[in-house]
Amino acid sequence: MMTQTNINQKGYYGNFGGAYIPEMLYPNVEELKQNYLKIIGQKDFQDELTLLLKDFVGRPTPLYFAHNLSEKYNTQIYLKREDLNHTGAHKINNTLGQILLAKRLNKQKIIAETGAGQHGVATATVCALMGMECTVYMGEVDIERQKPNVARMKMLGAKVVPATSGSKTLKDATNEAMRHWINNPTDTHYIIGSVVGPHPYPDMVARFQAIISEEIKKQLFEKLGRENPDYVIACVGGGSNAAGAFYHFLEDKNVKLIGAEAAGLGVSSGKSAATLVLGKTGILHGSKTILMQTEDGQVVEPHSISAGLDYPGIGPMHAHLFESKRGDFYAITDDEAMQAGLLLSRIEGIIPAIETAHALAVLDKINFKKEDIIVINLSGRGDKDLETYINYYGF
Numbered sequence: 001m002m003t004q005t006n007i008n009q010k011g012y013y014g015n016f017g018g019a020y021i022p023e024m025l026y027p028n029v030e031e032l033k034q035n036y037l038k039i040i041g042q043k044d045f046q047d048e049l050t051l052l053l054k055d056f057v058g059r060p061t062p063l064y065f066a067h068n069l070s071e072k073y074n075t076q077i078y079l080k081r082e083d084l085n086h087t088g089a090h091k092i093n094n095t096l097g098q099i100l101l102a103k104r105l106n107k108q109k110i111i112a113e114t115g116a117g118q119h120g121v122a123t124a125t126v127c128a129l130m131g132m133e134c135t136v137y138m139g140e141v142d143i144e145r146q147k148p149n150v151a152r153m154k155m156l157g158a159k160v161v162p163a164t165s166g167s168k169t170l171k172d173a174t175n176e177a178m179r180h181w182i183n184n185p186t187d188t189h190y191i192i193g194s195v196v197g198p199h200p201y202p203d204m205v206a207r208f209q210a211i212i213s214e215e216i217k218k219q220l221f222e223k224l225g226r227e228n229p230d231y232v233i234a235c236v237g238g239g240s241n242a243a244g245a246f247y248h249f250l251e252d253k254n255v256k257l258i259g260a261e262a263a264g265l266g267v268s269s270g271k272s273a274a275t276l277v278l279g280k281t282g283i284l285h286g287s288k289t290i291l292m293q294t295e296d297g298q299v300v301e302p303h304s305i306s307a308g309l310d311y312p313g314i315g316p317m318h319a320h321l322f323e324s325k326r327g328d329f330y331a332i333t334d335d336e337a338m339q340a341g342l343l344l345s346r347i348e349g350i351i352p353a354i355e356t357a358h359a360l361a362v363l364d365k366i367n368f369k370k371e372d373i374i375v376i377n378l379s380g381r382g383d384k385d386l387e388t389y390i391n392y393y394g395f
């Protein structure tokens with residue numbers, strides 16, 4: 001029997017997923033659940049999305065044969081260039097899909113949470129495009145740490161609301177966004193930024209990101225006459241770029257699916273975000289998944305040098321891929337990622353986001369064969385991380 005890799009009727013991937021939400025959120029989530037597949041399936045929806053992905057986002061993104069990197073690792077490495085999307089990462093694939101859905105649900109207002117600000121920027125961008133009112137919740141600490149992205153959101157016309165409770169970071173911003181949604185159920189859509197949250201979010205976001213693997217298949221076929229690589233490698237924060245890169249390969253057991261988590265200063269350092277190594281099953285942001293928690297179930301503050309991987313949980317799809325052993329996950333330290341980021345810059349002329357650099361660092365962890373075809377999802381560009389790179393290397 002095949003292991004089930006997609007969600008069942010109730011929104012579970014194996015033992016993970018579901019919708020663990022307060023009663024007051026039920027109508028909002030139910031409205032979405034009843035409508036998302038129907039709307040996504042409509043021709044006018046697909047036509048509008050496809051055109052905007054092409055002309056506004058810049059898709060299809062290239063699948064680039066990284067000659068120098070391939071030579072160094074003595075194998076065949078292709079980079080899926082999500083860094084070339086408008087706004088610099090894969091996140092816009094999802095925000096664009098969700099805002100078109102929100103319009104068809106007659107919503108006038110959009111809310112979002114953001115940690116590093118990347119999802120906030122991608123949301124503010126599509127709100128400007130569609131003329132929708134945009135409110136982004138962001139931890140007070142993150143607002144201070146991520147000033148350029150706060151400025152971008154404001155330039156795009158979004159309201160940035162500081163979350164001042166708890167640790168004043170991403171999970172507190174998420175709580176504030178949920179509270180806002182409970183109080184404004186009829187006119188507001190909540191755009192979640194990864195394959196996390198209550199069903200149907202993980203499945204909906206995965207579908208919007210699935211364009212990545214759809215293109216990989218076509219592009220590999222054009223280049224090599226075969227649709228499937230031997231490996232697909234992606235970094236995993238909540239898991240949306242990985243979900244998109246894996247999506248159309250989930251049922252092809254010959255394609256090895258590799259995720260890279262952030263180990264921070266090391267998995268046993270107390271300063272890590274390696275959820276699958278350190279976590280246990282629990283409920284986080286409305287879904288049953290694997291998360292880092294204390295003995296009595298309090299969420300542990302994660303650490304990673306990359307703000308986008310600094311999340312204490314992982315989407316339910318990846319928890320299932322891990323548990324069912326369909327996916328292999330590696331924990332990459334800050335140092336390993338920073339080295340991989342510098343290497344790509346120096347030998348391929350591409351400065352990757354530090355999140356993405358975690359996926360590149362997997363090249364040092366596996367013994368590939370010369371003829372292996374490897375696709376690495378280059379989730380984002382490193383412009384936003386230059387200060388971190390510079391401070392780290394002391395250039």
Ligand SMILES: *Cc1c(COP(=O)(O)O)cnc(C)c1O
Pocket residue numbers: 089090091118119193194195235236237238239240241242308309353355356379380381
């Ligand atoms: C946000 C972000 C990530 C992590 O999010 P996922 O949902 O795990 O993809 C990875 N890379 C970049 C460039 C990001 O901006």
